[in-house]
Amino acid sequence: MLSIKNVSKTYKGSHKGVKNVSLTLQQGDICAFIGANGAGKTTTIKSIVGIHSFDQGDITLFDTKLNENPEQFKAMIGYSPxxxxxxxxxxxxxxxxxxxxxxxxxxxxxxxxxxxxxxxxxxxxxxxxxxxxxxxxxxxxxxxxxxxxxxPRLIILDEPFVGLDPNATHFLIHEMKNRAKKGAIILYSTHVLEVAEKVCNKLMILNQGEVVVNDTMQNITEHASLYERFREVTSHETS
Structure with a gap:
């Protein structure tokens, strides 16, 4: 299990970062991590994989806390920036x-x-x-x-489809599903919402550094597409 509890990270001299991000994923979960540019996705991901320190919170993978045993934690993960x-x-x-x-x-x-x-x-x-x-x-x-x-037991992918041709994209989608069936946990950020909706069973949406959606993909897309839901919670347009 991956447990992220109340993780916050603010960059020095800036208000940019993420606030109180919490997420729990079980073995076999594939979670889409989406948000507008600058929402805090990469900041969160770099905190999870141990590239960035974070100001508060806990990140635990199968009873191993990142802050207490970073080497053991990182040995269990695979990361694509x-x-x-x-x-x-x-x-x-x-x-x-x-x-x-x-x-x-x-x-x-x-x-x-x-x-x-x-x-x-x-x-x-x-x-x-x-x-x-x-x-x-x-x-x-x-x-x-x-x-x-x-x-790896935890696979983290940050915009993995950028630059991949259709054959490589097909492989990656198949591989994600296959590895999840074998018990891997997968978290990936993407702007390709159509793929995320088909592949993922969990969903987290960030908006301006805060979690605005944390649910199953089925619940979120039961009555509308992922694109429509995304627009609802991130658009600043007024009618």
Missing amino acids: DTPTVYPHMTGKAYIELIASLYKLEEEELNKSLAYLLKELEFESAVHELVSSYSHGMKQRLVLISLFIHN
Whole structure:
């Protein structure tokens, strides 16, 4: 279980940040994390994965608190940022091997996972090329491969579909569903509301740093589309 309780983060010299974010996800949940630009999605995500410290609150994953045991916490998660940042002078294979070594993967486990991911993401030839030669979409594929090879219990994706072609998008949607069925917890931010509505069973919407929706996708979209619900709680237009 992932438990986020009353997490707040404000940047120095600014009122920007998030206030009292709380969320509970169980194994098998896929949660869409949506909001307008600047709503606080990336701030929250970077707090969950331990990149940003937060001012107050608790984040716990399977009885491991992020603030008390960050190394153990981070060993259970896989994270794809909104902008893929990888070492440009490495080959894709060298980068993957580096990530595998950090997670202490056995060679047999690595080879099995890697063969599957390289094939599904059509990366078998590109893996031997320098990262500096990759397009944005290819870097995104490399990050996804590096994320999935160690079978994380919590998968966090920040705008994962940006830069992916239709084949890679299809793979990612299938992989999210498959891993959730096997017990992974998935939280991902997106502006692609049509996909979120079809794939996710949970939903959180942020507006100006505060949670305005925290419910099941079924409850929220029972009488209207996700797009319509999103507009209702985030639009500043007046009729």
